[in-house]
Amino acid sequence: MWNGSSTGISSGSSNPNLKSFEFKNRSEFLKVMYDLMLLALRTDATRVITLMSGVEVDSYQWQEVGVNDTYHGIQHHGGNKGSLEMLAKVDKREADLLAEFLKGLHGIIEENGSLLDRTLVV
Numbered sequence: 575m576w577n578g579s580s581t582g583i584s585s586g587s588s589n590p591n592l593k594s595f596e597f598k599n600r601s602e603f604l605k606v607m608y609d610l611m612l613l614a615l616r617t618d619a620t621r622v623i624t625l626m627s628g629v630e631v632d633s634y635q636w637q638e639v640g641v642n643d644t645y646h647g648i649q650h651h652g653g654n655k656g657s658l659e660m661l662a663k664v665d666k667r668e669a670d671l672l673a674e675f676l677k678g679l680h681g682i683i684e685e686n687g688s689l690l691d692r693t694l695v696v
Contacts, residue, residue: 601636608625608674615689616682628668636667640663643660648664
């Protein structure tokens with residue numbers, strides 16, 4: 575069960591053997607989401623997936639790329655060079671994660687081409 579944070583999962587149970595899980599960082603969370611999407615498409619468990627990797631009001635940070643300010647905060651950069659550099663780091667990391675997902679789709683060969691050949695990503 576989602577616990578309301580952008581990087582945490584709660585068991586939603588009173589069972590003491592089921593523990594909450596917290597991702598180390600935002601990249602790890604998105605990588606897991608992309609892996610789950612790839613698995614779902616590969617096994618034909620679904621043909622439609624929506625992933626909103628972030629919204630402008632999110633307050634998560636990308637400490638793994640050296641950004642300790644909130645994503646929402648750096649979007650209001652006002653032309654500040656430091657904020658623009660941080661925004662560029664985050665945008666590049668998100669683009670790299672998406673590229674890994676697309677490579678995964680391309681690497682799954684089916685009867686008439688790769689899974690990427692029959693997937694629309696917007």
